[in-house]
Amino acid sequence: MAAVGRNSEGVLIRIRYWIDNHRSLSAGIFAGVFVILLFVYLYSLTLTGEFRLDFVTSKIPRFIFVGMITTLMLTGVSYVLGMSLGFLTAYARISDIRALKALAKGYIDAFRGTPILVQILLWMIVVAALTPGYRAQAFVAAIAALTINTGAYQAEIFRGGFKAIQEGQIEAGRALGFTSWQLMKHIKLPQVLRLVTPPMTNEFIALLKASALLSIIGVVELTFIAKDEMLRTFLTLEPWTLATLLYLAMTVPLAKLVQFLEIKFRIPGLGLPSDTGLYRGRKPRPGVAASQTTMAAQSLLLRRDPLYEYFRRRNRSKV
Amino acid sequence: MFGWVRSRALYVEIARFLVLIAVILGVIWLLGSLGHLDLPFIITVLPLIFQGAAITLAATAFILPVALGVGFLVGWARFSRNPLAYWVTTLFVEIFRGTPQLVLVLAAFFIGLPLVAPAGANPQVLAFWVGSFALALHSAAYQGEIFRAGFQSVPTGQIEAAHAVGLDSWQTMKEVILPQAFRVSLPPLGNEFANVVKDSSILGFLGVLCIVLCSRDLAGWGRQIAPLTFNVNTAVFSWVVIAIVYFIIIYVMSTIMLAVERRLRVPGLEAAL
Amino acid sequence: MSSSHPMIKAENIHKSYDSLRVLKGVSLSVDKGDVLVIVGPSGSGKSTLLRCINLLVYPDSGSIWIDGILTTHHEVRPEWVREKVAMVFQSFNLFSHLRAVDNVTLGLRKIKGINPEEAREAGIHLLKSVGLEDKIDEYPANLSGGQQQRVAIARALAMNPKVVLFDEPTSALDPEFISEVLDVMTRLANEGMTMIVVTHEIGFAKGVADHLVFLEGGRVLEEGGAREVIESPRRRRTQEFMSKILG
Ligand SMILES: Nc1ncnc2c1ncn2[C@@H]1O[C@H](COP(=O)(O)OP(=O)(O)OP(=O)(O)O)[C@@H](O)[C@H]1O
Numbered sequence: 001m002a003a004v005g006r007n008s009e010g011v012l013i014r015i016r017y018w019i020d021n022h023r024s025l026s027a028g029i030f031a032g033v034f035v036i037l038l039f040v041y042l043y044s045l046t047l048t049g050e051f052r053l054d055f056v057t058s059k060i061p062r063f064i065f066v067g068m069i070t071t072l073m074l075t076g077v078s079y080v081l082g083m084s085l086g087f088l089t090a091y092a093r094i095s096d097i098r099a100l101k102a103l104a105k106g107y108i109d110a111f112r113g114t115p116i117l118v119q120i121l122l123w124m125i126v127v128a129a130l131t132p133g134y135r136a137q138a139f140v141a142a143i144a145a146l147t148i149n150t151g152a153y154q155a156e157i158f159r160g161g162f163k164a165i166q167e168g169q170i171e172a173g174r175a176l177g178f179t180s181w182q183l184m185k186h187i188k189l190p191q192v193l194r195l196v197t198p199p200m201t202n203e204f205i206a207l208l209k210a211s212a213l214l215s216i217i218g219v220v221e222l223t224f225i226a227k228d229e230m231l232r233t234f235l236t237l238e239p240w241t242l243a244t245l246l247y248l249a250m251t252v253p254l255a256k257l258v259q260f261l262e263i264k265f266r267i268p269g270l271g272l273p274s275d276t277g278l279y280r281g282r283k284p285r286p287g288v289a290a291s292q293t294t295m296a297a298q299s300l301l302l303r304r305d306p307l308y309e310y311f312r313r314r315n316r317s318k319v
Numbered sequence: 320m321f322g323w324v325r326s327r328a329l330y331v332e333i334a335r336f337l338v339l340i341a342v343i344l345g346v347i348w349l350l351g352s353l354g355h356l357d358l359p360f361i362i363t364v365l366p367l368i369f370q371g372a373a374i375t376l377a378a379t380a381f382i383l384p385v386a387l388g389v390g391f392l393v394g395w396a397r398f399s400r401n402p403l404a405y406w407v408t409t410l411f412v413e414i415f416r417g418t419p420q421l422v423l424v425l426a427a428f429f430i431g432l433p434l435v436a437p438a439g440a441n442p443q444v445l446a447f448w449v450g451s452f453a454l455a456l457h458s459a460a461y462q463g464e465i466f467r468a469g470f471q472s473v474p475t476g477q478i479e480a481a482h483a484v485g486l487d488s489w490q491t492m493k494e495v496i497l498p499q500a501f502r503v504s505l506p507p508l509g510n511e512f513a514n515v516v517k518d519s520s521i522l523g524f525l526g527v528l529c530i531v532l533c534s535r536d537l538a539g540w541g542r543q544i545a546p547l548t549f550n551v552n553t554a555v556f557s558w559v560v561i562a563i564v565y566f567i568i569i570y571v572m573s574t575i576m577l578a579v580e581r582r583l584r585v586p587g588l589e590a591a592l
Numbered sequence: 593m594s595s596s597h598p599m600i601k602a603e604n605i606h607k608s609y610d611s612l613r614v615l616k617g618v619s620l621s622v623d624k625g626d627v628l629v630i631v632g633p634s635g636s637g638k639s640t641l642l643r644c645i646n647l648l649v650y651p652d653s654g655s656i657w658i659d660g661i662l663t664t665h666h667e668v669r670p671e672w673v674r675e676k677v678a679m680v681f682q683s684f685n686l687f688s689h690l691r692a693v694d695n696v697t698l699g700l701r702k703i704k705g706i707n708p709e710e711a712r713e714a715g716i717h718l719l720k721s722v723g724l725e726d727k728i729d730e731y732p733a734n735l736s737g738g739q740q741q742r743v744a745i746a747r748a749l750a751m752n753p754k755v756v757l758f759d760e761p762t763s764a765l766d767p768e769f770i771s772e773v774l775d776v777m778t779r780l781a782n783e784g785m786t787m788i789v790v791t792h793e794i795g796f797a798k799g800v801a802d803h804l805v806f807l808e809g810g811r812v813l814e815e816g817g818a819r820e821v822i823e824s825p826r827r828r829r830t831q832e833f834m835s836k837i838l839g
């Protein structure tokens with residue numbers, strides 16, 4: 001043999017290919033290594049007294065059983081309430097009644113377009129004016145603020161889902177003699193539910209993150225407890241590290257779930273691209289043009305702003 | 320300043336904006352005539368609110384370029400075939416995307432600030448910087464994902480064609496991948512910028528109310544600021560002012576982004592939004 | 593310039609992807625100015641062979657000589673090989689962000705360092721030679737498939753290559769655009785360019801090709817003069833295949 005074919009793929013790239021092909025295993029290994037390193041580092045800090053392990057051991061029940069539970073409870077309740085609100089709003093938004101449509105649009109834009117912090121404060125005032133008792137007020141305001149905020153976001157998600165179903169399919173359903181309820185049940189909902197599941201999970205993460213702002217009106221959730229413990233003990237590193245890790249323990253698995261659901265619930269030809277390599281975690285096959293579909297799908301994972309999109313849509317048509 | 324915007328569109332835009340302001344003023348007047356408005360009180364808090372708006376503006380001006388730069392590098396690393404760069408930036412994205420903005424800002428105040436503060440520095444100013452930096456990293460995580468999608472949107476066939484023409488990897492990156500990735504990323508970037516504006520309201524809020532920096536007794540956080548914040552007037556006013564400021568920032572920004580997009584327009588590379 | 597060596601010579605090329613053995617010892621040789629057509633069923637390794645020849649992928653073993661130089665030797669830069677051996681793809685692969693002329697001149701500007709004005713001149717000249725003088729400043733998205741493929745051919749020719757590889761250049765095209773691309777290729781062959789063409793356009797193969805290689809399962813099953821193999825193949829498998837693409 002005159003020459004051995006040189007391999008253009010270096011060791012690093014080989015490792016990367018292996019990672020691409022063993023996604024979850026390598027992620028597990030890396031996350032494991034990171035967590036071990038983190039704990040080794042924190043342990044070394046405990047030896048010098050810079051990190052108080054006794055704080056963690058004594059306070060962790062409060063962080064988890066009061067903070068995390070409250071956070072999850074508030075987020076969960078608001079999320080479910082917001083889902084019904086969002087579904088109804090989406091339905092109003094695509095209905096034929098103009099006033100209903102405008103109302104829904106106004107609600108969606110107003111609450112997606114302003115900072116949720118401002119919304120929380122506003123609800124606190126409204127609730128405080130109506131009911132006595134500080135803690136109860138804060139709780140009611142918290143749920144009201146989160147529900148109405150997430151309702152607006154979920155409405156947009158549902159609307160996107162309904163819009164993705166082609167008119168032709170609905171007509172075909174009618175032609176088969178389906179009533180509108182049957183149409184909803186057998187044709188629209190099964191598609192919409194699959195389409196919206198990933199962005200809806202994503203919305204749950206966003207809501208969970210937003211719930212940290214409730215500490216500002218005095219709701220005793222995870223962030224509030226971290227701040228509270230900081231003030232009681234005058235420690236800073238410990239409570240915030242703990243709170244951050246607990247938040248990550250909730251959001252990172254959920255984010256992974258989004259990615260998983262996106263592959264699992266994909267309907268070929270609908271919404272998400274199948275062959276871009278983006279979701280399969282491997283190298284895209286040569287020649288697969290992905291640009292538009294990839295961006296469209298990816299944008300589900302990102303944070304979109306109604307006002308910006310509004311300007312964009314309107315000005316773009318003028319180009 | 321808006322020379323590159325179609326002038327008619329601009330007039331219509333200004334007209335709409337004026338109408339909106341008129342409506343808001345009308346609502347305020349209505350509230351006042353119904354006796355819900357405590358004018359002297361508003362006049363005392365108005366400077367505070369504008370200070371908050373100014374903080375939001377300044378923070379946005381700082382966060383955007385930082386987040387853009389870091390996000391770009393993160394996106395590049397997440398696209399690269401280098402496993403170390405890939406995993407380190409993946410970790411970065413997971414951590415900063417998965418932690419609430421408020422927690423990041425507070426952690427930056429209480430853990431980051433003492434670490435970086437030089438002796439005799441003004442803590443309030445420094446707090447602004449570290450808080451903005453935390454928000455910048457949060458946004459960078461999102462922008463990293465935007466850029467990564469942009470990089471991945473370049474069909475591999477074109478990369479192969481670039482090699483076939485004789486470009487090496489670096490030239491391929493510079494001449495073929497980067498220009499396309501950048502263009503495709505523009506529209507979602509604009510969206511993310513709008514979110515940065517909203518998030519920076521946290522800084523404005525914390526700064527103005529001095530919760531973190533001025534008051535030594537933070538225990539009754541919620542209750543303490545209640546008299547100030549939970550006043551209908553302040554709240555409505557801060558809401559209106561923030562909404563207006565927010566509207567203006569987003570408007571200017573989206574106009575700029577659209578002009579950039581139009582300048583760089585390439586048939587076939589308009590990203591779907 | 594009479595040379596004793598063939599323009600392209602490949603010997604015993606092996607290539608696997610993971611456990612999939614795609615090329616199992618392919619050898620071929622093309623003389624200067626000749627046109628070699630490669631046919632074979634889908635998945636037989638035709639594209640992989642072409643990619644090996646201009647080192648877009650490296651063969652696991654075997655040797656390739658371009659104009660007498662052993663390119664699989666570890667001291668030869670792949671970029672050098674790709675300057676000598678241009679490639680035209682099935683899916684065109686034009687750079688979406690560059691206008692037609694900039695697509696053509698990218699290599700001239702960035703690799704040969706020719707200044708933009710001169711490069712543009714050369715690009716316009718090339719585009720004219722493929723009949724696209726009115727599409728010089730169009731973006732790829734605004735061109736038809738046949739036009740895109742002709743730009744891609746101009747891009748391949750810009751670096752003044754010794755060999756051009758064509759990987760099914762017409763199979764992504766609507767029938768009405770196929771002939772305009774084949775015409776350009778025919779003219780190129782008549783001008784004396786050395787070409788390796790993967791195609792199932794039998795008319796083109798008969799009229800233009802000097803040699804034909806039938807590839808199946810990563811091996812050369814039959815080779816010979818193009819007309820001869822098409823009209824009177826010796827092996828049964830080749831006969832079957834020919835009757836299929838002829839019928
Ligand atoms: N990058 C790659 N990774 C893994 N397998 C590959 C890769 N490229 C090609 N293959 C596999 O190698 C085999 C041969 O592929 P090749 O593209 O060379 O076939 P082909 O003869 O050109 O077929 P077609 O006529 O369909 O273009 C196929 O089974 C293909 O799946």
Ligand SMILES: [Mg+2]
Binds near residue numbers: 759760
């Ligand atoms: Mg092929």
